[in-house]
Amino acid sequence: MCATSYPGRADRAPHHPRYPAGRAGPFHLIRHTALTGILCHGPQCAGEATYVLLDDWLPTTGRFRWEEDAALAELARRCLAAHAPATSEDFAAWSGLPVTWARRAWKLLAGSGVITEYGGLTMLAGRMEELPGPSDTPDVRMLPAYDNYLIGYRTREVSVPAVHEARVWSGGGLIRSTVIADGLAIATWSRGSGSRSIQVDAFEPVPPQIEQGIDMEKEAVVGFLRPTA
Helix, strand or coil, X not given: CHHHCEECCHHHCCXXXXXXXXXXXXXXXXXXXXXXXXXXXXXXECCECEEEEHHHHCCCCCCCCCCHXXXXXXXXXXXXXXXXXXXXXXXXXXXXXXXXXXXXXXXXXXXXXXXXXXCCEEEEHHHXXXXXXXXXXXXXXXXXXCCHHHHCCXXXXXXXXXXXXXXXXXXXXXXXXXXXXXXXXXXEEEECCCCCCEEEEECCCCCHHHHHHHHHHHHHHHHHHCCCC
């Protein structure tokens, strides 16, 4: 794998006359080739990021199954499968498509009976029965930086209290790793110097039940990061 991939190190990265050499040049070139469907991330090699040719890495799909309106509706359906309940504006923000296209996708899905309304938002019709009931135990999750839950919607109000937004989106395009309790951000977290060190920075004092959930999530993260060899 390593022999056939493009190592991430700047001194071995590909070059192009449109992109200046130096620290930023290889990054912009790799980004350009990824956006144009030439490269994608490959396996790590000796702790370094690598890049592989997309055609070599992904299986051949042949002719696309969806085109035009069918493709638009399928993309919207997949967005709702991952992010519902949501709005057409959320779909536009998530996909980068114009809002007019997003609204058209919603009409296509509504016309085929795929979606249903849920408190002013939209869900896939078949998912209503899967909604969990009330629970006395808070649902605590430790999300990685740039998690889809934090960037998959037009606004942040459903995931991060406005007063704490700057602690999650700290500037410069950085989105920090976050602790979520019942869908709402309550803290950020980071790895310490040791492999078993997880540091949590709570926005406010944390109730014992949530503290217990955080401890369980810490153990899960440490277990995931522990070397298997």
